[in-house]
Amino acid sequence: MINEDIQYEVQVKNAYKNYGEKNVFNGLNMKVTSGSIYGLLGPSGCGKSTLLQCILGKMTLDSGTIDLKTANSKNIGYMPQDLCLEELLTIYETFEYYGTLYRMKKKNIESKKYELQSFLQLPSMDCQIKNLSGGESRRVSLAISLLHDPKLIILDEPTVGIDPVLRQKIWIEFTKMVVQHQKTVIITTHYIEEASQANRVGLMRSGVIIEEGSPQDILIKSNTQSLESAFLILCNNQDKNKNDTTKYVPVKDVPQTKKLAQLENNIDFQRIKALFKKNALVSSRDYALLFSLIILPVLQSFNFCLAIGGEFKNMPITFKNEEVNYEFCQNYSTKGCIFDEDSNETLSCVVLDYFASLNYKLIEVKDREAGEMTMNNAGNMAFIHFQKNYTKDLIKYIDQKYDEVESNTYIHLTNENFLYKNQIRADVFKSFTHLINLTLTKCNINPKTMHLPIEFHTVLGHDVKTYGNGIVAIFIEMGGFYFPSVFGLSVMSSEKMDGVLSRSMFAGVKLMELLISLFCISTVFLSVQIVLMCFIIYVLFVNPIIITPVLFLYVFVLVLSGWMGFLFGILTAVISTTKLGGTYVITGLSLSQFLLSGGVWPIEGQSELLRIVSRLTPMGLIGSMMTNISIKGWSLDHPSIIVGISTTLFYIVVLVLLLFVLGKFKKHWWVVQK
Numbered sequence: 001m002i003n004e005d006i007q008y009e010v011q012v013k014n015a016y017k018n019y020g021e022k023n024v025f026n027g028l029n030m031k032v033t034s035g036s037i038y039g040l041l042g043p044s045g046c047g048k049s050t051l052l053q054c055i056l057g058k059m060t061l062d063s064g065t066i067d068l069k070t071a072n073s074k075n076i077g078y079m080p081q082d083l084c085l086e087e088l089l090t091i092y093e094t095f096e097y098y099g100t101l102y103r104m105k106k107k108n109i110e111s112k113k114y115e116l117q118s119f120l121q122l123p124s125m126d127c128q129i130k131n132l133s134g135g136e137s138r139r140v141s142l143a144i145s146l147l148h149d150p151k152l153i154i155l156d157e158p159t160v161g162i163d164p165v166l167r168q169k170i171w172i173e174f175t176k177m178v179v180q181h182q183k184t185v186i187i188t189t190h191y192i193e194e195a196s197q198a199n200r201v202g203l204m205r206s207g208v209i210i211e212e213g214s215p216q217d218i219l220i221k222s223n224t225q226s227l228e229s230a231f232l233i234l235c236n237n238q239d240k241n242k243n244d245t246t247k248y249v250p251v252k253d254v255p256q257t258k259k260l261a262q263l264e265n266n267i268d269f270q271r272i273k274a275l276f277k278k279n280a281l282v283s284s285r286d287y288a289l290l291f292s293l294i295i296l297p298v299l300q301s302f303n304f305c306l307a308i309g310g311e312f313k314n315m316p317i318t319f320k321n322e323e324v325n326y327e328f329c330q331n332y333s334t335k336g337c338i339f340d341e342d343s344n345e346t347l348s349c350v351v352l353d354y355f356a357s358l359n360y361k362l363i364e365v366k367d368r369e370a371g372e373m374t375m376n377n378a379g380n381m382a383f384i385h386f387q388k389n390y391t392k393d394l395i396k397y398i399d400q401k402y403d404e405v406e407s408n409t410y411i412h413l414t415n416e417n418f419l420y421k422n423q424i425r426a427d428v429f430k431s432f433t434h435l436i437n438l439t440l441t442k443c444n445i446n447p448k449t450m451h452l453p454i455e456f457h458t459v460l461g462h463d464v465k466t467y468g469n470g471i472v473a474i475f476i477e478m479g480g481f482y483f484p485s486v487f488g489l490s491v492m493s494s495e496k497m498d499g500v501l502s503r504s505m506f507a508g509v510k511l512m513e514l515l516i517s518l519f520c521i522s523t524v525f526l527s528v529q530i531v532l533m534c535f536i537i538y539v540l541f542v543n544p545i546i547i548t549p550v551l552f553l554y555v556f557v558l559v560l561s562g563w564m565g566f567l568f569g570i571l572t573a574v575i576s577t578t579k580l581g582g583t584y585v586i587t588g589l590s591l592s593q594f595l596l597s598g599g600v601w602p603i604e605g606q607s608e609l610l611r612i613v614s615r616l617t618p619m620g621l622i623g624s625m626m627t628n629i630s631i632k633g634w635s636l637d638h639p640s641i642i643v644g645i646s647t648t649l650f651y652i653v654v655l656v657l658l659l660f661v662l663g664k665f666k667k668h669w670w671v672v673q674k
């Protein structure tokens, strides 16, 4: 007989759902009476959690309908099977966060806190969730689902890991809630016997509810003493009458489930504030993240300034001077003019003295053969051989009697490192210039007469003295892009993979609100990072920068780069299926960008096609803009700065649009439903 007066809180009719070729529901029907406890039982993997998620609207049916009496998600409390809580928050902060999302007043949160703490025997409210035992954290999760006093409470295995005494207490409390406050509770559990305290149980197997009714009715019907035995009997009966329910059934009907109304559809400042507070607390307690965002940029700045672009010092150079031995050279100084009759100079000593002053480590060898052998020694960069007539021949050369010059100075260089070789070559030429300047000045002859008729004038970047000075802006830009992308990836991946976002969204959070809150925190970290890096690089290590009124442009493009990095990190988190996968993508792409950006080797040295790509990478584009602003003093009146800023803004718009489209059409990429 059908009782027309029964009010159903949840009614599932003829539900079908497939995961690929696998039918999880095969025409499933379920009725949950208002003001009752419904125990959903079934073997592991039969689809209980999937059914709860379909009831909550987190997943859709392929066919069939689900009617909910409760129209608003505000009136539903849900405890997922996984924890889905921020492990770095304390219990109280978690209460505060969800309480704020549910628009509870502070004093309500306080009173609920005491009530739930005593009912669920929660540990101290100041404990961080990560320090709780498995059972304790599940009780906190249960408390969160009851916090806002919902009418319909849906709990996925709430009593796992909880001792029998407390389990009993929880069931008594549920019964009280149902009787005194007309709540409806749906519970899945593996402890079949505890479900005997429910008003109604549903036994789920092979995609259908094989029996539904009060525990007493089921026991009577199966003529047995325990629900467990009843379940076994019902399973056997189902197997006997099997009409191959496990076979894949393609779905024809369109689902008709009514969507639960969300708390509000508008962006809400209160929720953004709650998200900001929660994520700021979590980030400030995540020491690995703090290390990456604050300490690492500082360390890298020191590393850069101390390690990149300096002159190579203390490089060993062997030599053989056939004119005199080195001891003689150490006390040597030039006396008069080399063209004087009585001149007795040893100019090889001037060259050696000059090399010593440039911080080369000079090592004398016994002969030329031994010197050439030293080229095989690890670390030995050059061997210089001065012939016996070095000074005499040099004087003839300076006197422009080129035909009479009989011997050369031999310099053997190692080619293992191009930069070492270039430095030694440049220093050899410098030593020669020094020698000529010194000797001709002593003879009252203008040294310019011996020099090539070329003069070099530096027009821009007077203060750039080392290679590092020239690429420092690219290095800062690299940090400006990379570290915010690490933040975006790390925080968004945790929200997504740990199910925190899924739980927050059920409490009303919108993706846009989460992004705004993360964007604000990222900007705070970015500002700290910029200040620290610029202080170390430009103040402590005095790298050159032109202080002009348009220097704000430098900071502006750096901030744009940070925002781009942040959006890129978020995008990577959205499209990645694991946290580690996302980390590989960010690190790999950032490294590639750095290689192409001109920070390792100038872009001009690349092939023509690659040059186009390199100039368009964020690090290449913004790095070169920052170099031009800081070293050449370019401002907005320079076309390349306008093009650079416009392209950067274009990238940011593209990233925002991409995220928007993914948020609209690929929501399941953002949120792993738990």
Ligand SMILES: Nc1ncnc2c1ncn2[C@@H]1O[C@H](COP(=O)(O)OP(=O)(O)OP(=O)(O)O)[C@@H](O)[C@H]1O
Pocket: 019, 020, 024, 042, 043, 044, 045, 046, 047, 048, 049, 050, 051, 081
């Ligand atoms: N996203 C998914 N893609 C493919 N298959 C899935 C997915 N989620 C669940 N399944 C499969 O659907 C079936 C039902 O899963 P569900 O988690 O609903 O079972 P359950 O009854 O809650 O299990 P348990 O009691 O162990 O938690 C399982 O066989 C599972 O492997």
